[in-house]
Amino acid sequence: MQSKRHAKKLTSSTGVMSSNKVETSIAAVDAGLEGAFIPLLRAEYIAPFVARLKDFDNNVYPLIEQAGLPASLLTSNHDYVSEQAVLNLLKLISAKLGSKRFSEWLFQVARTIFVPQHLAKITLNGTVKQAIVDFTHVVNLESKQTNVHLKTGLGKVWFVRHRLKNDPIESSVAEQFALTMMVELVRSLTQAQWQPADIALQSATEVDYLNVLKLNQPQVFYGRQVTALSISDSVLAGKVKLKNGWQQLMSPVVEGPKGFVESLQFALLPYLSLGRIPVTTAADLLGLSVRTLQRRLSEEGMSYRQMVEGICFKQAKEMLSDGAISVTQISATLGYSDVAHFSRAFKRMSGHSPRVFRQNISID
Template sequence: MKTKEQIPLIKADHAIPFVDLLGQMDIDVYPFLRKAGLPEDMLQTQHQYIPKSALQQLLSLLVEKMGLAHFSVFTWRLCRDVYIPHFIRQLNNPQTVEEALIQVIEAINADTTQTRLSLRTVLGKTWFVRERGKANADWFILAEHFSVIFIIELVRALTTANWSPKEIAFQSNLSLEHSKLLLLKNTQLYSARSVTACSIERPILTRPLPPSFTAAQTIKQPATINNFTESLILALTPYLTMGRLPITQASNILDMSVRSLQRRLAEEGQTYSAVMEQALQQQALAMLADPSIPITRIALSLGYSCTAHFSRAFKKQHGASPRQWRKNIIA
């Protein structure tokens, strides 16, 4: 299934440091989350995925609040101190920088949809490539800026050297301000290219890694998302604590029109109301697995008017009442 047929998603864990930044700036977090379209319980609940459009909106709001220069400094620190150590801890005994980069690429590709990373050799040069559909928006430039910083800091961490790429290609029209904030010397910058990419010399790629980069963890495999409907359920699940979302609210969260959302579902023989019910039932199963959550609270939190209404809907879907289902799985 082509990724363009799915809702763009990103692992919720990747948004947490940006949300934490709001608290560090002594900003009231919740109005920012609402404005960005992020779940208000981001810091209290373990969500799997969030819509990428919500994180993109948050990036734009952060730059608007703190300025591009301060945001860039924060990005360098975030990549160096949070994101790169996270992925390095997942390395599974790579022997060279190239093997380590391939493992990190696999891990990142498992955590996001639509943006794809790869190592690619073109005309004798090897590039760390980021492929993403071009968008004429401020968030795209910010995300691209972040990606380049991440690549540079990743290679520096693996080589323990102050490495800089000799060439960088940008999809966006790179402004003078953005180029200065990269803090690079003797690097050739190209703009308006088909992909974002940093060149990496072969002697760097073949450099052996020290034993300290060996870890016991293994790279997670990409989540299997087969179609638009499945990606929609994953995208909306973090918001189900607000109950049954109207289609207008869902379209705002996903940054797409109601008509487009209905059309994409119709192409798969689905309706929004049916998909929302399916999402609510999946959330109900997850909540019922926790015996400390009363069934009444589950019903009300998922937007059912009463426990009886929830029980009828649940039994129709699963062939047992919520109470019976919980008793069976705990027994």
């Protein structure tokens, strides 16, 4: 049973995580970003996570397909996947496992996959505060739909995460995932069973996963605009402590796509082998209405068909530059029904057949 300390729900007049001190500035930034791009996640994080579905189900592909993730996620080197599809997957896993088992599984996945992956991208020879600041830079650069920061308010330092709320269930599992990551990050940096003194949650009601995270001491405030943990000055000032024998292999940080069209192109790229994706299917995969998708493209001066053809043309040129990939293989990879159809489409866009285009590359 949760302690009574977990049952406190605050209004904006209470002062804790006061909206005019911490929340408003972040919310204003996010409001300006809404609709500016398609929310994406790096596939390098998601592919190992999806592979761990085999912990409880040997055949993971029905879940992958139901969530709307590309079936090739585990076998191909994609750059990004739609965040909406990942949220769909989290909801499905939660429903399949039940609340307690899902929380325990997510806890283990965060510790063994997501936290180590992010530790490989930040500096670990300074203080805990420096490492967390580096972490926020990585997250904000790679995932532009989420804002993560260290903020000072009411004499405390808060590790804050803010994202726009849509579907209540998606928001709940996304917040659980984020909180698990934040707690385990600090514990990994301190090599201690660290506990925040205060937690702020966007959830309007009490959540039971705090017990799985062994968070049975903090004061918890519900119904906030942000997810946040207070971190003491002594913890922040401490030197990073790493697990004995742990060696850091640095991984590159890649900035997320800029703008709506570029993010949409990356989001749809993993699905090209399925053929020409109808706009209705694309909208479902991305959590948008067809009207919104078409309106945003129109504002960029293009149609959905033009955008898809542009993706195919770009990929075709890149693959044609590799002489080891046959034109037949390129045609199949890009979802064309046959080589003749691909050749006609490519000639229409480039003025040359694929073979002539490849020959000209070789000559150059």
